[in-house]
Amino acid sequence: NAGVTQTPKFQVLKTGQSMTLQCAQDMNHEYMSWYRQDPGMGLRLIHYSVGAGITDQGEVPNGYNVSRSTTEDFPLRLLSAAPSQTSVYFCASTKDGAGAGNTIYFGEGSWLTVV
Amino acid sequence: GNSVTQMEGPVTLSEEAFLTINCTYTATGYPSLFWYVQYPGEGLQLLLKATKADDKGSNKGFEATYRKETTSFHLEKGSVQVSDSAVYFCALCSGGSNYKLTFGKGTLLTVNP
Numbered sequence: 001n002a003g004v005t006q007t008p009k010f011q012v013l014k015t016g017q018s019m020t021l022q023c024a025q026d027m028n029h030e031y032m033s034w035y036r037q038d039p040g041m042g043l044r045l046i047h048y049s050v051g052a053g054i055t056d057q058g059e060v061p062n063g064y065n066v067s068r069s070t071t072e073d074f075p076l077r078l079l080s081a082a083p084s085q086t087s088v089y090f091c092a093s094t095k096d097g098a099g100a101g102n103t104i105y106f107g108e109g110s111w112l113t114v115v
Numbered sequence: 116g117n118s119v120t121q122m123e124g125p126v127t128l129s130e131e132a133f134l135t136i137n138c139t140y141t142a143t144g145y146p147s148l149f150w151y152v153q154y155p156g157e158g159l160q161l162l163l164k165a166t167k168a169d170d171k172g173s174n175k176g177f178e179a180t181y182r183k184e185t186t187s188f189h190l191e192k193g194s195v196q197v198s199d200s201a202v203y204f205c206a207l208c209s210g211g212s213n214y215k216l217t218f219g220k221g222t223l224l225t226v227n228p
Contacts, residue, residue: 033215042119042204042218043159058215090158092216104208104216106151108158 003027006091006107013081013114021076021110023091029105031094032074036060036087037109043090049074081114088112117142121205121219128195128226136190136222138179138205146207148172148181148188149216153202162190162203195226 007022025032033048035058045058049068063085065077074093078085091107122137140146150162150172163172168183177192188205205219 040220042220043216044218045215048215103161103164106159 004091004093004105004107006089006110008110009108010111011113013078013112015081015083015114017081019078019081021078021089021091021112023074023076023107024072025074025091025093025105026072027093027095027105028071029093029095030071031096032068033058033092034064034066034074034076035090035092037090038087046076046089078112083114086112086114117146117207117209117217119205119207119217119219121203122222123220125223125225128224130197130226130228131194132226134190134192134195134199134224136203136205136224138188138190138219140186140188140205140207142186142207142209142217144209145183146209148179149206149208150177150179150188150190151204151206151218153204153221155201159204195224197226197228200224200226 004025030051034046035043037043044060046064047066049055052068052071055066055068089110092104094104096102118141120139147166149164151159152162153159163174165172165181171180179188179190202221202223204221206216208216
């Protein structure tokens with residue numbers, strides 16, 4: 001069972017470069033989301049999707065784009081990387097949402113450093 | 116809006132000590148409550164959950180009870196092990212935002228032999 005798969009696991013970028021963090025899930029989950037984790041801040045929601053073709057902004061969307069062309073994939077794009085985007089990024093998915101206590105599954109994380 | 120406040124760490128204990136990590140929340144409606152654990156260098160794993168008042172979630176010797184009257188969901192374990200060393204996150208999901216977890220800042224637990 002692959003679950004939620006993120007790539008790459010580690011990446012170093014120069015300021016101004018662009019890149020895409022990939023996320024794929026094989027559980028046929030409708031809901032997918034991206035979080036970033038910073039020391040002392042917990043996890044904060046960047047963008048989310050409630051189904052193919054539907055995306056929306058979370059708490060900290062600036063500097064990031066997403067798309068959801070298939071149920072399985074939810075890539076996160078950094079358009080012009082900045083040092084403030086140095087963080088650990090987590091992709092997550094859930095079938096019916098966590099409101100009824102359903103589990104949200106997380107990927108293993110992508111460690112990004114912008115220099 | 117929703118918020119989660121959890122005990123700031125780091126917390127350092129000796130093996131077999133009793134653990135409590137406090138968590139309180141503010142939410143609209145009737146949230147579901149979760150504890151997630153992150154081991155060094157890994158992603159988040161669901162540790163336990165509770166979906167309504169007075170529910171007790173439990174897993175791997177950890178327990179937490181959903182207390183609506185005190186808006187709390189404290190994590191406890193009677194006897195910690197070195198392998199429990201990790202960061203613990205309290206989180207909630209309220210019905211109005213079914214896909215989104217609101218996290219506390221995390222508590223680093225270190226257990227020494």
